[in-house]
Amino acid sequence: AQSVTQLDSQVPVFEEAPVELRCNYSSSVSVYLFWYVQYPNQGLQLLLKYLSGSTLVKGINGFEAEFNKSQTSFHLRKPSVHISDTAEYFCAVRPGTNTGKLIFGQGTTLQVKP
Amino acid sequence: DSGVTQTPKHLITATGQRVTLRCSPRSGDLSVYWYQQSLDQGLQFLIQYYNGEERAKGNILERFSAQQFPDLHSELNLSSLELGDSALYFCASSDRGSNQPQHFGDGTRLSIL
Numbered sequence: 001a002q003s004v005t006q007l008d009s010q011v012p013v014f015e016e017a018p019v020e021l022r023c024n025y026s027s028s029v030s031v032y033l034f035w036y037v038q039y040p041n042q043g044l045q046l047l048l049k050y051l052s053g054s055t056l057v058k059g060i061n062g063f064e065a066e067f068n069k070s071q072t073s074f075h076l077r078k079p080s081v082h083i084s085d086t087a088e089y090f091c092a093v094r095p096g097t098n099t100g101k102l103i104f105g106q107g108t109t110l111q112v113k114p
Numbered sequence: 115d116s117g118v119t120q121t122p123k124h125l126i127t128a129t130g131q132r133v134t135l136r137c138s139p140r141s142g143d144l145s146v147y148w149y150q151q152s153l154d155q156g157l158q159f160l161i162q163y164y165n166g167e168e169r170a171k172g173n174i175l176e177r178f179s180a181q182q183f184p185d186l187h188s189e190l191n192l193s194s195l196e197l198g199d200s201a202l203y204f205c206a207s208s209d210r211g212s213n214q215p216q217h218f219g220d221g222t223r224l225s226i227l
Contacts, residue, residue: 032213043218051213099170100145104157
């Protein structure tokens with residue numbers, strides 16, 4: 001079975017500061033990894049994905065994430081955040097099988113302060 | 115705009131009732147997924163359909179059922195509703211291939227009174 005742990009439920013940060021949202025996963029099979037963002041009253045929007053290849057992946061809105069297989073982590077980073085980045089962020093894994101279900105972490109609320 | 119359309123956006127009903135949530139996937143996507151988002155359980159996978167056939171099942175209650183029609187739209191039926199079924203229900207769709215990202219609709223917020 002697979003599981004995802006997002007280590008921080010809330011991350012407050014000042015505008016233009018860097019941020020890291022942490023995600024660890026557990027799986028006995030290879031997985032694909034995703035980060036999604038959810039703005040208030042909206043659905044989930046894909047930020048970035050890791051399927052294979054380079055362990056550093058870049059996504060939309062200046063976000064990037066690094067896959068670390070030995071530490072089973074997939075942390076999300078942004079060098080300088082904006083007020084508009086305030087949202088909930090979800091890390092998800094997808095077992096590398098024919099079933100496409102996503103297993104989500106509990107989410108991290110990013111609060112960007114002016 | 116993800117291209118995934120869910121209706122209705124809000125649904126208020128009473129315990130014991132039955133409701134149907136509808137999802138139209140992105141054009142060309144064959145897979146449809148249903149998820150439930152609640153405060154206590156977080157985001158939970160319910161069920162997946164691929165081109166009309168059930169592909170995977172998650173934590174879906176027996177009171178819940180789903181289907182995907184020949185035009186690829188999907189419906190999630192919830193019956194004998196309980197207070198604990200109040201949640202946001204998301205539909206997502208993807209192209210073929212388990213490495214394809216899922217694109218989410220804006221959800222249906224179900225409130226049980």
